[in-house]
Amino acid sequence: MxxxxxxxxxxxxxxxxxxxxxxxxxxxxxxxxxxxxxxxxxxxxxxxxxxxxxxxxxxxxxxxxxxxxxxxxxxxxxxxxxxxxxxxxxxxxxxxIFDRGIAEYVLGAVLLFAKDTMGNLALQSEHRWQHRDTEMIDQRRALIVGAGSIGGEVARLLKAVGMQVTGIARRAREDVNFDVVLGNDCLFDCLSVADYVVITAPLTEDTQGLFDDRAFAAMKSGARLINVGRGPIVQTEALLAALQSGHLAGAALDVFEQEPVPEDHPLWEQPNVMMSAHMAGDxxxxxxxxxxxxxxxxxxxxxxxxxxxxxxx
The missing domain is CATH 3.40.50.720 (NAD(P)-binding Rossmann-like Domain)
Known part of the structure; x- marks a missing residue:
């Protein structure tokens, strides 16, 4: 038995x-x-x-x-x-099990930002008809931090819609899902040119608090962050500062340093943030x-x- x-x-x-x-x-x-x-x-x-x-x-x-x-x-x-x-x-x-679901979540978040879906919903709630131009995602640059199983599936979907996709892993390697996979030492160089930064990495000693003030300062002005990896990889206060200053244009967050997120946390009130309850792959x-x-x-x-x-x- x-x-x-x-x-x-x-x-x-x-x-x-x-x-x-x-x-x-x-x-x-x-x-x-x-x-x-x-x-x-x-x-x-x-x-x-x-x-x-x-x-x-x-x-x-x-x-x-x-x-x-x-x-x-x-x-x-x-x-x-x-x-x-x-x-x-x-x-x-x-x-x-969760690769495809998380990849679809990330693609949805990219489209959410590019097509200003949150702006549409805000205007709809005010009964306002306001025409705007929105962004294309074709040829936009995505940086996936964590080029494992989940990161590879995210890359595959983003490449399918015409995005240029770079992966960050422990070591550089070839991977058919990515345009290129570079080593960890290339992270900050890649942050400066990425339109979308997607975190799919696991939580380790190396990734704990990886996205701090320095990392956000290195990101391209107007870039968006999507975190479907682990919450503690991102230092929340540093992210808030980057969003509130306007340096980052938005963030889609499925994982957080503290879960559940407290009801009075300022993230809830950020107009350029989409939050979900650790459910991207479910x-x-x-x-x-x-x-x-x-x-x-x-x-x-x-x-x-x-x-x-x-x-x-």
Whole structure:
């Protein structure tokens, strides 16, 4: 009997899509800290859908029998506490599930700014008929910071509508989805010419607070920022200053340093900011797709195959 433990957020339903697991697998879903603490020492596989800071680390047993941890997200930074990060336990993620949804979100945000959709809505709310010219996105320059799976899909869609797309990664490389992929050392040079800067990078020591006053000052005047990566990559106060000064023309933000964003936060009142609740990749049916992806990985693992989507710690 293989025991699969699923950690979900309080009030969250059980992970869908697990019906395909073999009959000899026992699945237990928990959300309360006491239940997690009791169940963890007996679990063979842990599936995490709830990334509450510190919860898993507090409950982590001294001698876990867990053979594999799976995260139902692309980013796994919340799971990399020392006891797990330094162990031999493999961690897999949900790479591929959210790529297309996030890419469509980014394309929508680009069009939102280019066609001044927020201006249309503001004028409509005032019952005002006001003709304006709007921008074309053909041949505009997009810089994607984070040229991984999600960044590659974003690049593919943006290139399809005629944009020039540069990627930033740890090292320069060739990638068919991009016009060019450059190394991290080229970031500031690229910021100065990009019309749209899209963040798809994971949160690491190198990316934490990467977009600060200096980075925003390096960006082209009138550029727009789109963050679908991780909130703490962007220093919020620095972004606000760049927006309020007029140096940046707008920002579309799906992730934030603090989530939920406080009701009295000045970002809510910025006329050139579009905000969403960490949902860029969450398409209708995404929960089932996550469960089915885990089942496929589990079946291969049971047959002795290597886990796919394994994350480097």
């Amino acid at each position: 293989t025991r699969v433990l699923v950690l979900v957020a309080p009030g969250e339903s059980e992970l869908a899509g697990l019906d395909g697991l073999p009959g000899e697998v026992e699945v237990q879903t928990v959300s309360a800290e006491a239940d997690l603490r009791e169940a963890l020492p007996h679990a063979d596989v842990l599936v995490v859908t709830d990334f509450r800071t510190g919860l898993l680390e507090r409950c982590w047993p001294a001698n876990p029998k867990i053979k594999w941890v799976h995260a139902t997200s692309a980013g796994v930074d919340a799971l990399l506490f020392p006891a797990l990060a330094e162990s031999d336990i493999p961690i897999t993620n949900a790479k591929g 398409f209708i049916g995404w929960q089932t797709a996550l469960g089915e992806q885990f089942v496929a990985n589990f079946k291969g693992w049971q047959q002795g195959q290597a886990l796919f989507n394994q994350v480097k710690k």
